[in-house]
Amino acid sequence: MKTQQIIGLALLVLGLILLFFGYQASxxxxxxxxxxxxxxxxxxTMIYWIAGGVSAVVGLAMLAFGKK
Structure with missing residues (x-):
């Protein structure tokens, strides 16, 4: 895996965790x-949801559109 893919995966996982915490807080x-x-x-709660959503989308974009 390239560095960009690892960072993308980490952001995606972090985003999903933040979204989970946002749901729990709500x-x-x-x-x-x-x-x-x-x-x-x-x-x-809104910070959890916004930060989680942005992080997950950026991580997914890095995985999908990163240099191959």
């Missing part, structure tokens, strides 16, 4: 109450 009592009252999740 199921907590604090987020459930915040979502019920304001219609939005807490900032920490």
């Amino acid at each position: 199921q907590g009592l604090e987020d459930q109450l915040s979502e019920a009252v304001t219609g939005e999740y807490t900032d920490n």
Whole structure:
């Protein structure tokens, strides 16, 4: 594996882990109450989801479109 593919794979795995933590955080009592009252999740949960999504997409792109 080339360095770019290894970095892409690491970013993809990191993104999936962050998305999992974001999902777990969204199921907590604090987020459930915040979502019920304001219609939005807490900032920490949103950071997990955004960072996880961006990391997973960049990692997938690096794997798919990297130099072969």
